[in-house]
Amino acid sequence: MHSSRPLHLARGGTSVIVDTSTAGLPSILYWGPALGECPAAELAALASASVPQRVSGSIDTPARLTLIPQESYGWQGTPGFTGQRGGGFLTPAFQVTNLTAGENELTITANDDDAGLALNVQLTLTEAGLLRQRLAVTNTGANEYEVRSLLAFFPLPDTAQEVLDHTGRHLRERAPQRHNLTTGSYHRESRRGRPGADATVLVAAGERAFGFERGRVHAVHTAWSGNHQYIVEQTPSGDRFLACGELLLPQEMSLAPGATYAAPDAFGSWGDGLNELASRFHTEFRGRPEHPGRPRPVTLNTWEAVYFDHNLPTLKALADRAARAGIERYVLDDGWFSGRRDDTAGLGDWFIDETVWPDGLSPLIDHVRSLGMEFGLWFEPEMVNPDSKLARDHPEWIIQTRGRLPVAARQQQVLNLAIPEAYDYVLTCIDDVLRTNDIAYIKWDHNRDLLEAADATSGAAVVHSNVVAVYRLMTELKERHPRLEIESCASGGARVDMGILRHTDRIWTSDCIDPIERLVNQKHTGLLVPPELMGMHVGGPRSHSTGRTHALSFRAATAIFGHFGVEWDISNLTAEELGRLGSWIDLHKRWRDVLHTGTTLHADLPDPSMDLRGVVARDKRSALYGYSLTGSSASYPPGRITFPGLDPTTTYSITPAAFDYEDQGQSGLAWVETARNGAPLAMSGRLLGALGVQAPVLFPEQSVLIEVRAQTPELDHTP
Structure with missing residues (x-):
């Protein structure tokens, strides 16, 4: 028998709390910012406080959103696992047989002997703070079993109200699109044998109007180069979740006795704004042993x-x-x-x-x-x-x-x-x-x-x-x-x-x-x-x-x-x-x-014709930003641009790195002129992030580059 106490996984600025007492498989109660030390009694209280009420017109034992939600335990949303044996309808009822937990990893084995199936679920918090789910199912029966789907489920907080994903076509990949999260299910599928030009690299759900710098947001990604599916769902009982995995074609995953299907790794990230969410994926890539170690050749x-x-x-x-x-x-x-x-x-x-x-x-x-x-x-x-x-x-x-x-x-x-x-x-x-x-x-x-x-x-x-x-x-x-x-x-x-x-x-x-x-x-x-x-x-x-x-x-x-x-x-x-x-x-x-x-950042500017992106060095002592005007600005002059990601307590000088644009007869900008005269303005990272500087007047479809350097004498990554 395994312990039924709640478990707290923590790593990379992320906490995950798992309730192991739920029927069938464990349930994720929390996934988000690090919570610090959580005493066992407090975790037990959280698990108890998370049990839903039975309501009228419902089943006698309220269903829970578990790691692999199953109809056999009352779940009526999208199931986590489907399959069949011999053409017959089969709904497994997995029971946990072993559970091994560490500080940042949880491995669960669950069986359904009657169905002839064994399930392995591994939850890992990576050093970057990503939640990785690694799922596999083995046919322990005497004849062939067809796996139809095996999906990783990630719970969403009640604050998740808006969904972001991508669409596109050849020459216009990853065009963003948004919609409100409402009761029901939103499916994105790729049946192209590859992700496709219209594929989304992730599905994100967060607070209403979340941006790159604002709003709590969660997202998932399937690490797979073939057919795949993403699901965002809200059930009538209020459960919200993201799910993802491979999209299997009929008869594509028929398991002989003893054979195993290992689903593609599924990764979840979160952030207060998309900048932080993306930085976890970037850190994950850079921590891999196969990541390129030498400068990228031009x-x-x-x-x-x-x-x-x-x-x-x-x-x-x-x-x-x-x-x-x-x-x-x-x-x-x-x-x-x-x-x-x-x-x-x-x-x-x-x-x-x-x-x-x-x-x-x-x-x-x-x-x-x-x-x-x-x-x-x-x-x-x-x-x-x-x-x-x-x-x-x-x-x-x-x-x-x-x-x-x-x-x-x-x-x-x-x-x-x-x-x-x-x-x-x-x-x-x-x-x-x-x-x-x-x-x-x-x-x-x-x-x-x-x-x-x-x-x-x-x-x-x-x-x-x-x-x-x-x-x-x-x-x-x-x-x-x-x-x-x-x-x-x-x-x-x-x-x-x-x-x-x-x-x-x-x-x-x-x-x-x-x-x-x-x-x-x-x-x-x-x-x-x-x-x-x-x-x-x-x-x-x-x-x-x-x-x-x-x-x-x-x-x-x-x-x-x-x-x-x-x-x-x-x-x-x-x-x-x-x-x-x-x-x-x-x-x-x-x-x-x-x-x-460094850390890649995008500013949330009020004018959609203005774009500001940048990269801040790991030690936050230098940064390069690009400002572009993609259409006519709403105001003239265009107003301020801010510089996210700097150390608020450090004083920086701000200078033009590449200001090759057409003069429209406007006066000079003070911060540009003083920098060109060898005396760049000095401002704290706090002010540059909150107020910034006046943006230059550009024609549409022009860009400038701006460099920011710490004024203190310590050596850094400054080129």
Whole structure:
């Protein structure tokens, strides 16, 4: 028998109180800010005070929101676990058989011998203060059992009144949307075989009108790169919760006797404002052993410079200009492999095209390396063109239903990497290219959703098995090539999650690099992903995806905070233009350590046309902020901007770091003029956070950068 006393887990500024006396599985009574020391008697009183009343017209024993709520104990909301055996309806009634608790972890084993099922639940508070739930179910019966769903549940406080999640499309991922939390259930599902361009990176619920700096808010994320689901629900009895997990297709998770289904890790974060909530995810990423430890190389990708027009002289000249500007990594994009003259053929034939590269890639790679840059190469390992040798030789390796190919997308289909021979073929092809060339980086693309994702022979659903295969393929390539880094791209930002980022070193945030679109995209991708893992590039003056034209200062000031790079044909730039780009690259390098280790913050400004974001160093002695005007300001001049995240007791000087904008005939700003005269204004972090300074008058679609430095003599992260 296990103890039925309430348990208090505490770590990373977070407390979780678990009532182990509830029928079935334990129940989370509290999840939020650290509570400090909680005596056993006080915890017992809390558990007693949390028992709901029986009311008229209800079941005799009121149902509780447990870790895996079950209909067998009276729960009538979304169930935590569903499945069937032999086609019959089966509602398990799990009973706890073992419970092991520590200061920050709780492991629960529960069985239903009649149903032939064993459940394992692990709650962990990470060092970052995230609540991780790790769930698994084992078939202990004598015949096959089909798991239909296994979801992690996170309770919400009564103050949660408003929901935030994301939608989107290609070129506009992670567009925020909000609605009131009302009685009923709100479901977000991805059935695309990957998260998708319309996917949400998390679902958050908080106090009404919560923002980045204000309002208690909780959120959950599923660390999985395939089909998934998120649920926000309020029951008629007043229970509020977030739930998340993998979305399993019919017959996709049929367990043989003794087999186990381990659900993807589910993570929960909270904060007083979205800045604090996001910082817990960022801290979690940075604490992983696989997190990149060296400065993120400034990267040039050749796609928007040459597209499929590969020739050695052009690409060498582009490399020369890149090195002159300060680029540190040069990535050759799509078009280098056999038969790939456009996007209709060649995918799957991962052999260097001798008609384009008669001497192989070595002449270009050697030239790039001689200039002091790393070399990277584009692959799309999970895809195949029907017009390819691979498809002609092995049509049975293509995901399909009863010999019928799914509707094509970008003239391509999807390989079933769960087939061992297909997996080995792709692994061998990529390994051979890496082994025979000095390649430090793969841009790993994934340019279509999965439709009718079935095995060609058995007809079984294969989304889950292919996600697992991709993770294994990335792991094996990195084991064979220890210095290899991988970027996850999926039609831009259609595969952004903690699952893929366990195996990759950055994500391509969106195929759209228009700074207007990127300001929103990067802000909301950053609710989960720290900036050093987000590809942020400077494009050409005219955006290829929106047609808008912007000054270099606006494009660069938007991209500078992340893993900085260039997606632009710089071969035709004048010496002056290349020099200006080089100055932005130099500025990024000076601030790179702060930007990629500090705390990312966004200000809640009253005018939606005004955007202020920044990164404060870990010791809070320096910070870089970007202020942008995306449309005409409501007032003229636009009013004040404030600077969140500074130490309130420290005195800072505030100076313009990049103020390249058009003069509209206005007078100078006092704080800008004094800084330019060598005597920057000094203000406390408290005043800068509460009152700030007058924002400069900008035209719409302009940006400036502002640096803040502690005035005390101690050395810090200041670049």
